[in-house]
Structures are given as structure tokens and as C-alpha cells.
Amino acid sequence: MTAGDWTDPNVDYLLLQILNGVQLGLLMFLLAAGLTLTFGIMDLVNLAHGSLYMMGAYFAWTLIGWTDSFLLGALLALPATFLLGLLLERLVMRRLYARDHLDHVLATFGLILFFNELVRALWGPAGKSIAVPRFLAHTVEILPGVLYPAYRFAIIVVGALVAALLAWLVARTRLGMLIRAGASDRRMIGALGVDIELLFALVFGLGAAFAGLAGLMAAPLSSVKIGMGDDILIVAFVVIVIGGIGSIKGAFVAAMVVGQIDIVGRAFLPDVLKAFLSASAASAAAPAISQVLVYLVMASVLVWRPTGLFGQRT
Amino acid sequence: MIAGLRTPRGLITAILLLVLAILPLLTQAFDQRYLLSIGTRIVIWSIAAISLNMILGYGGLVSFGHAAFFGIGGYAVGILYANGITTGWIQWPVAIVAASVWAGLIGALSLRTRGLYFIMITLAFAQLVYYVGAGLEAYGGDDGLNISRSRFSGLIDLRDKAAFYWLCFVLFCATLWFCGRLVNSRFGLVIRGAKANDLRMTALGFAVFRYRLAAFAISGAFGGLSGILLANEGAYISPAMMSWVKSGDLIVIVVLGGMGTLCGPLYGAIAFFALEETLKPLLDLAHKGWGEYWQIVFGPMLVLIALYARGGLDSLLGRRHG
Numbered sequence: 001m002t003a004g005d006w007t008d009p010n011v012d013y014l015l016l017q018i019l020n021g022v023q024l025g026l027l028m029f030l031l032a033a034g035l036t037l038t039f040g041i042m043d044l045v046n047l048a049h050g051s052l053y054m055m056g057a058y059f060a061w062t063l064i065g066w067t068d069s070f071l072l073g074a075l076l077a078l079p080a081t082f083l084l085g086l087l088l089e090r091l092v093m094r095r096l097y098a099r100d101h102l103d104h105v106l107a108t109f110g111l112i113l114f115f116n117e118l119v120r121a122l123w124g125p126a127g128k129s130i131a132v133p134r135f136l137a138h139t140v141e142i143l144p145g146v147l148y149p150a151y152r153f154a155i156i157v158v159g160a161l162v163a164a165l166l167a168w169l170v171a172r173t174r175l176g177m178l179i180r181a182g183a184s185d186r187r188m189i190g191a192l193g194v195d196i197e198l199l200f201a202l203v204f205g206l207g208a209a210f211a212g213l214a215g216l217m218a219a220p221l222s223s224v225k226i227g228m229g230d231d232i233l234i235v236a237f238v239v240i241v242i243g244g245i246g247s248i249k250g251a252f253v254a255a256m257v258v259g260q261i262d263i264v265g266r267a268f269l270p271d272v273l274k275a276f277l278s279a280s281a282a283s284a285a286a287p288a289i290s291q292v293l294v295y296l297v298m299a300s301v302l303v304w305r306p307t308g309l310f311g312q313r314t
Numbered sequence: 315m316i317a318g319l320r321t322p323r324g325l326i327t328a329i330l331l332l333v334l335a336i337l338p339l340l341t342q343a344f345d346q347r348y349l350l351s352i353g354t355r356i357v358i359w360s361i362a363a364i365s366l367n368m369i370l371g372y373g374g375l376v377s378f379g380h381a382a383f384f385g386i387g388g389y390a391v392g393i394l395y396a397n398g399i400t401t402g403w404i405q406w407p408v409a410i411v412a413a414s415v416w417a418g419l420i421g422a423l424s425l426r427t428r429g430l431y432f433i434m435i436t437l438a439f440a441q442l443v444y445y446v447g448a449g450l451e452a453y454g455g456d457d458g459l460n461i462s463r464s465r466f467s468g469l470i471d472l473r474d475k476a477a478f479y480w481l482c483f484v485l486f487c488a489t490l491w492f493c494g495r496l497v498n499s500r501f502g503l504v505i506r507g508a509k510a511n512d513l514r515m516t517a518l519g520f521a522v523f524r525y526r527l528a529a530f531a532i533s534g535a536f537g538g539l540s541g542i543l544l545a546n547e548g549a550y551i552s553p554a555m556m557s558w559v560k561s562g563d564l565i566v567i568v569v570l571g572g573m574g575t576l577c578g579p580l581y582g583a584i585a586f587f588a589l590e591e592t593l594k595p596l597l598d599l600a601h602k603g604w605g606e607y608w609q610i611v612f613g614p615m616l617v618l619i620a621l622y623a624r625g626g627l628d629s630l631l632g633r634r635h636g
Contacts (some may be wrong), residue, residue, distance in 0.1 A: 039430060096620070103620040103621070105433065105565060107616060107617045109565070109616060113609040114612075114617075117607050117608075231628070238434070241431055241438070248380070288448055288449025292442050295438045296442070299435070302423065302426070305430065306427045307427075
């Protein structure tokens with residue numbers, strides 16, 4: 001088999017799984033970016049970030065229903081989650097910045113319960129589904145003879161664009177300069193006359209919008225359901241811990257790594273396990289083992305570098 | 315002891331313990347069997363909360379993975395049961411040792427980290443245990459496994475609800491007593507000193523890491539004990555008993571009761587279950603059907619507690635001396 005031999009089905013399968021890993025990694029990056037920014041700049045542990053992911057998906061479901069257009073609904077859901085983020089920052093988060101991490105955990109845990117229950121009261125207990133938009137309900141030929149679902153491909157494109165936008169925002173703009181300054185010394189930039197309250201609110205709102213974007217993009221692949229943000233949030237925390245809290249670059253690298261581990265583990269572990277276990281036991285155990293792998297990687301990274309790959313040494 | 319009764323804290327604690335001690339008699343007299351099962355859960359969760367309070371309240375270590383010990387204690391019992399070992403004389407020691415060893419292992423890794431890293435690594439390890447539990451297809455996988463209560467032949471029949479409650483209560487009292495002795499010992503003073511300023515304790519020549527690790531392992535052992543009881547109470551084990559929400563609930567109970575206070579976990583557990591049981595009917599009273607959504611009220615209450623009531627219920631009983 002030569003390197004250019006893409007018609008080999010095994011190589012195609014591997015490529016598709018790697019792309020799925022990239023797509024999952026980008027979704028996790030969108031979630032992790034907001035988390036790592038709010039922690040890096042405001043020193044805030046926000047467990048309720050996953051609730052914003054969920055709210056993004058529910059807003060999108062409702063707005064797509066109203067506008068009868070996926071694009072329009074999704075575009076409207078973004079400012080909606082942004083505003084929800086601002087509201088949350090104004091009412092709760094702002095009062096938490098000066099507190100210790102335990103207060104953050106307690107308060108934002110309360111917010112998770114609140115949002116999960118609110119969604120159940122407003123949208124009902126049953127999950128909702130968002131259909132893949134018709135203009136993306138086909139496959140694209142990413143390489144000669146290799147087909148990939150257009151919708152997943154679109155997620156990769158949007159995710160990569162947003163990641164690039166964020167990198168540009170942080171590295172090249174005045175807001176980014178303030179964000180970086182805030183991450184290294186938030187009291188100093190306040191003393192320099194920067195409107196910290198506005199900066200914090202903007203960063204939180206931005207993080208909320210990113211989380212909402214991730215939630216609504218993920219929705220057509222699975223379903224819109226209560227607590228959908230909670231499990232992925234824990235993985236997003238793993239991502240920022242591996243990457244080093246406060247580091248956007250670290251979050252990106254770690255999200256890509258975790259995405260690969262998760263998908264490739266799911267796709268190939270069953271085959272590996274079949275060597276030792278029965279077929280049904282192997283396919284049942286593989287998802288659990290690939291989840292466990294993610295945590296094992298995190299533990300190894302922390303043993304090696306207790307502040308993550310790109311974290312600041314303290 | 316008698317002098318302790320003169321303070322409101324001492325008096326209320328004494329009354330609570332007395333009511334708990336005779337709870338099976340009370341629930342039988344008033345024909346409220348349902349209250350006994352709530353009481354059993356309160357006592358079991360109190361044991362878990364006391365064990366979390368040792369490291370969180372006294373040690374200042376925000377562990378967000380304590381429900382893993384529910385799971386390890388419970389699964390040790392369940393796995394032994396499924397393999398034909400029904401006697402508690404083997405099940406219980408194995409479960410406690412397993413929980414303690416696991417606590418020592420994750421403690422050795424997570425105590426190297428600080429702050430958010432510590433919160434997240436403890437959470438992640440608990441998730442790891444959760445997914446391992448969910449992956450154990452032989453023991454029910456996601457659905458869990460029905461078991462029957464541990465056998466202590468001739469000594470006590472755990473299927474008897476009152477007897478089981480009393481056993482839980484006695485173990486709760488033992489845990490409370492042990493925790494009181496521990497935190498006031500030299501060992502406990504080092505742990506509390508490290509919470510206030512671990513650099514200073516290190517400078518004073520204490521190997522803070524080792525003390526914390528030991529505290530972690532002790533805490534894990536009692537966490538495992540609560541897991542054993544929880545599995546026996548429901549005669550059922552499942553990954554749900556160690557979901558991260560349960561870890562959050564345990565933190566809520568510790569903070570609600572009053573961190574770093576001896577009886578705080580008990581107040582917290584009572585308040586937690588009482589809130590659940592009263593918010594539902596209250597909301598249903600306000601509007602039929604709202605009771606189902608009691609967490610819409612409970613969630614913001616946690617936010618308010620975090621913001622304005624850090625002392626917990628214990629602080630309502632007056633200032634502590636010393």
C-alpha cells in the first residue's frame with residue numbers, strides 16, 4: 001500500500017474517524033475557550049458553562065421553529081446566549097469574582113440545577129431534535145473517493161474559523177490586549193483605568209456565545225436534551241486542565257488531543273478488545289474505556305506537569 | 315457533656331441525636347414508615363458528609379469527587395454479592411479497604427496540584443470510577459444491579475428496617491466520635507493548620523503532603539462505609555450513585571451545615587432532605603404540578619447560600635468559642 005492509496009477502505013475509515021475527532025475537538029475547544037478565559041481573567045470556576053451550551057441548543061431549537069430556517073435560527077441563538085451570559089454575569093457571577101473557589105463551585109452547581117429544571121419546565125422533559133439543514137444534508141468528497149457528511153465538515157470549518165477569529169482577537173486587538181493583561185494581573189489593569197466590569201462582562205458574554213454555538217452545532221448530531229451540557233462540560237474541564245488553565249493555545253491543543261482519544265478510542269478499541277473479549281462485551285466496554293483513557297491522559301499530564309501543558313508555573 | 319447542654323448548639327444537637335436515636339419508635343408510633351427511610355438516608359449521607367468535611371471543611375481541600383466512594387463501597391459489596399459472597403464480614407472490610415486504597419491513590423496524584431486543578435482532578439477521577447462502573451456489563455452496566463442486604467448471620471438481620479436504621483445510626487455516631495477525636499488530635503491540628511497556611515506548616519517542619527494524604531485515605535474509608543450502607547439501603551447498586559451530581563450534593567450538605575464544624579454535616583443532611591421534602595409540597599400548594607420543579611427554587615437558594623451564608627446552619631447557633 002502506498003501513501004496515496006486512499007481507496008483502501010481501512011485507510012478511509014481511519015481518515016473519517018480522525019476527522020470526527022477533529023470535529024469533536026473543535027466543539028470542545030469552543031466550550032473550553034470560554035471556560036479558560038473566565039478562569040484565566042476572572043479567576044472564576046464556572047460549572048454552569050455547560051448550561052449555556054444547553055441553552056444555546058434550546059434557543060436554537062425554538063428559533064429554528066419560529067423562523068423555519070436553520071441558519072437564521074442559529075444566528076439568532078448566538079446573541080440570545082450572549083445576552084443570557086450578560087444577564088448571568090450581572091446577577092450572579094459578578095458577585096462571585098472576589099470569593100474563593102468553593103463558593104464558585106457551590107453557586108454554579110446551584111445554577112446547573114436551576115437551568116436543567118427550568119428547561120424541563122419550559123420545554124418539557126422529552127428531548128428535541130434539530131434536523132441537519134437541507135443544504136448540508138449530503139456528503140462532500142474531501143479526497144477522491146472519500147465521502148464525508150457535509151454537516152460535520154461544516155462544523156469543522158466553522159469551528160476552525162472561530163478558533164482563528166479568537167486567536168486573532170486575543171493576539172491582535174485592543175480587547176485581546178486587555179484580556180491578556182487581565183489574565184496576568186487583573187488588579188493592575190483596573191488601576192490603569194480600564195473598565196474592568198465591562199471587560200469581564202464582555203468576556204463572560206463571549207464565552208457564553210461560544211458555548212451556545214457549540215451546543216447548537218452539536219444538536220443535529222445527537223439531540224437537544226436536559227443535562228446535555230453537563231457531561232461534555234466535565235470533558236471540557238479536563239481539556240483546560242490538560243492544556244493549562246488560562247491558556248487559549250493550551251485549550252486548543254488539548255481539545256484536539258482529547259477529541260482524537262475519544263473518537264479513535266471509540267472507533268478502534270472494539271476491534272482491539274475483540275482479541276480478548278467477546279464481540280458484544282468489547283463493543284459495550286469500548287466507550288467506557290475510551291472515556292477512562294481521557295482521564296488517564298489528564299492524570300499523567302498532571303503528574304508530569306501539575307499546571308498543565310501550557311499553564312503558568314506558580 | 316452536661317455543661318455543653320447549656321449552649322443552644324449543645325441543646326439542639328442533643329435533641330437531634332435523641333430524636334434520631336429513637337426514630338424507628340417514633341415513626342412506628344405515628345405510623346409514618348416513609349419518614350424512617352428518609353431518616354436512614356439522612357444518617358447515611360451524614361456519614362459521607364462527615365468524611366468529606368474532614369478534608370473539605372477541616373483540610374480546605376475542595377474535593378469534587380467524593381461520590382466515587384459511594385460507588386466503590388457499593389460496588390465492592392455488589393460485586394462480592396454477585397460472586398456468591400453474601401456475608402457482611404467479608405463484604406464490608408473489603409469495601410472499606412478498597413475505598414481507602416483508592417483514596418490514597420488519587421490523593422497521591424491530586425494532592426500535587428492546587429486550586430482549580432485539584433477540584434477538577436478529583437472530579438475527573440470520580441468520573442473515571444463512574445465510567446468503569448458503567449462499563450462493568452457483568453454487574454449491570456448502566457442499569458445497575460439488584461443485590462440483597464449483607465448477611466451477619468445470627469447477629470443482626472439487616473432486612474429489618476428498624477434494625478438496619480439503628481446499625482446506620484450507631485455507625486454514624488461512631489463516625490462522628492472518631493471525627494471529633496481526629497480533628498482535635500495533633501494530626502487534626504496539622505491538617506487544620508495546613509488549611510490556614512500550608513507554607514507555614516511546611517516551614518514548621520511538618521510533611522504537609524503526607525498528613526493530607528493520610529487524611530484523604532481516612533476520609534475515603536468512611537466514604538466507603540457510607541457507600542456500603544447506601545447499597546444495602548436500596549438493595550441496589552448503579553453508576554448513578556456516584557454521578558458527579560452526588561458529589562455536588564455532598565459539597566452542598568457540608569457547606570449548608572457549616573464547614574469545619576463537627577455536627578455541621580448532620581445539620582446539612584437534615585436540611586438538604588428536609589428542603590427536598592418540603593419544597594415539593596409547598597410548590598404544589600402554590601400551583602398544582604409545580605412541586606416537580608422544586609430545583610428551580612433550590613438552585614438559586616444554593617447561589618444565595620454561597621453568596622451570603624457561608625457559615626452554614628451551624629453559625630445560626632451562635633459563635634463557637636476556641
